[in-house]
Amino acid sequence: MSTNAPPSPSPLRPPYARSAPPPGARAVATALVVAMAGAALLAGPAGASAVAPAVPVAPVPVAPALAPTAPDAESDTASDAAAPPESPPESQSESESESDSASAPDSESAPVSAPRFAGKAFDTCEAPSLAVMRAWLSSPYRAVGVYFGGRGRGCPVQKELTPAWVASAHAMGWKLLPLFVGSQAPCVHSAAKRPYAIGSTPWSQGVQEAGDAVRAARALGIGASSPLYLDIEAFRLEDTSCAATTLSFVRAWNREVRRLGYLPGYYSSADTGIRQIEKERKAGTQDLPSVMWFARWRGAPALYTETSLHPEAWMPHARIHQYVGNVAETYGGRRMLIDRNAVDAPVAYVTTAGTAASTRFRPGPDPDSGAG
Numbered sequence: 626m627s628t629n630a631p632p633s634p635s636p637l638r639p640p641y642a643r644s645a646p647p648p649g650a651r652a653v654a655t656a657l658v659v660a661m662a663g664a665a666l667l668a669g670p671a672g673a674s675a676v677a678p679a680v681p682v683a684p685v686p687v688a689p690a691l692a693p694t695a696p697d698a699e700s701d702t703a704s705d706a707a708a709p710p711e712s713p714p715e716s717q718s719e720s721e722s723e724s725d726s727a728s729a730p731d732s733e734s735a736p737v738s739a740p741r742f743a744g745k746a747f748d749t750c751e752a753p754s755l756a757v758m759r760a761w762l763s764s765p766y767r768a769v770g771v772y773f774g775g776r777g778r779g780c781p782v783q784k785e786l787t788p789a790w791v792a793s794a795h796a797m798g799w800k801l802l803p804l805f806v807g808s809q810a811p812c813v814h815s816a817a818k819r820p821y822a823i824g825s826t827p828w829s830q831g832v833q834e835a836g837d838a839v840r841a842a843r844a845l846g847i848g849a850s851s852p853l854y855l856d857i858e859a860f861r862l863e864d865t866s867c868a869a870t871t872l873s874f875v876r877a878w879n880r881e882v883r884r885l886g887y888l889p890g891y892y893s894s895a896d897t898g899i900r901q902i903e904k905e906r907k908a909g910t911q912d913l914p915s916v917m918w919f920a921r922w923r924g925a926p927a928l929y930t931e932t933s934l935h936p937e938a939w940m941p942h943a944r945i946h947q948y949v950g951n952v953a954e955t956y957g958g959r960r961m962l963i964d965r966n967a968v969d970a971p972v973a974y975v976t977t978a979g980t981a982a983s984t985r986f987r988p989g990p991d992p993d994s995g996a997g
């Protein structure tokens with residue numbers, strides 16, 4: 626997702642399960658609502674955005690997805706590999722009825738105080754200076770993706786990213802989308818990401834890196850209930866062993882992030898990581914992301930019509946679409962290379978604790994990577 630290492634050009638969890646909707650008028654009504662919502666999201670003059678107030682977000686029942694098909698041999702292999710001994714057995718035996726729902730299966734993970742944002746966002750490899758952020762208030766963007774942690778970041782030295790920066794950008798009116806680029810799929814497409822491959826104990830590694838992510842977020846003044854978006858770059862989904870390893874890592878990361886009081890989000894290519902998670906949702910797999918950030922560089926937003934996701938999955942308010950990558954834009958005389966995103970999802974809850982700190986957070990070295 627980093628603009629220095631873009632995803633493949635082809636490159637999110639409502640709570641309750643309900644019975645399948647009848648065909649006919651209800652389906653037509655759903656399609657109309659989705660179309661109207663998509664038009665409203667990006668409508669309006671340049672610079673306009675819609676920000677929901679920073680109030681508790683109550684779980685909203687949603688219409689279900691299609692009933693899952695019987696798993697094939699490949700999905701059986703992935704599910705077995707993704708259910709390691711470290712998983713508490715009770716979570717592996719929750720109600721099978723959840724597989725019929727369009728929601729990701731963890732209703733306890735609903736954000737309780739993270740604000741929501743609907744509008745345009747950009748992300749860029751390194752957090753811009755506050756002067757640039759101030760100049761870009763003349764842009765149509767009102768949210769920004771920040772790479773706050775992880776050993777796999779394209780720009781590991783974030784000289785601007787301090788608690789004071791987080792507090793000041795937030796005070797300007799910017800909404801923050803925190804991205805964590807940790808270990809990557811062993812079969813990742815990008816050669817630059819291969820040194821950060823997930824190791825032989827993906828579940829334990831996922832738990833460890835989730836702890837790293839939460840500590841880094843807290844150090845910056847990003848408070849509990851905030852979404853933390855795990856960035857898994859495009860990988861070879863047809864490599865079933867690699868896909869199972871990646872899924873185990875992602876599920877462990879999600880579970881631990883939830884346990885520590887944050888909301889797990891997931892960024893990946895629409896045709897690889899996103900497609901895999903959607904397949905697991907249909908199969909009733911637990912510990913999936915609560916918010917989906919999918920990359921498909923098609924030139925225009927398709928927030929509610931992405932073909933890799935069921936139309937009613939990760940709805941409402943749990944999707945981000947990165948629809949253009951690596952484009953140069955200039956506002957207020959300041960030029961940046963960015964990715965463009967359409968957002969209808971939770972954003973960071975910025976705590977006052979971040980305003981008093983001035984020391985830049987530097988995570989410790991990963992014991993498996995030798996990186997600083």
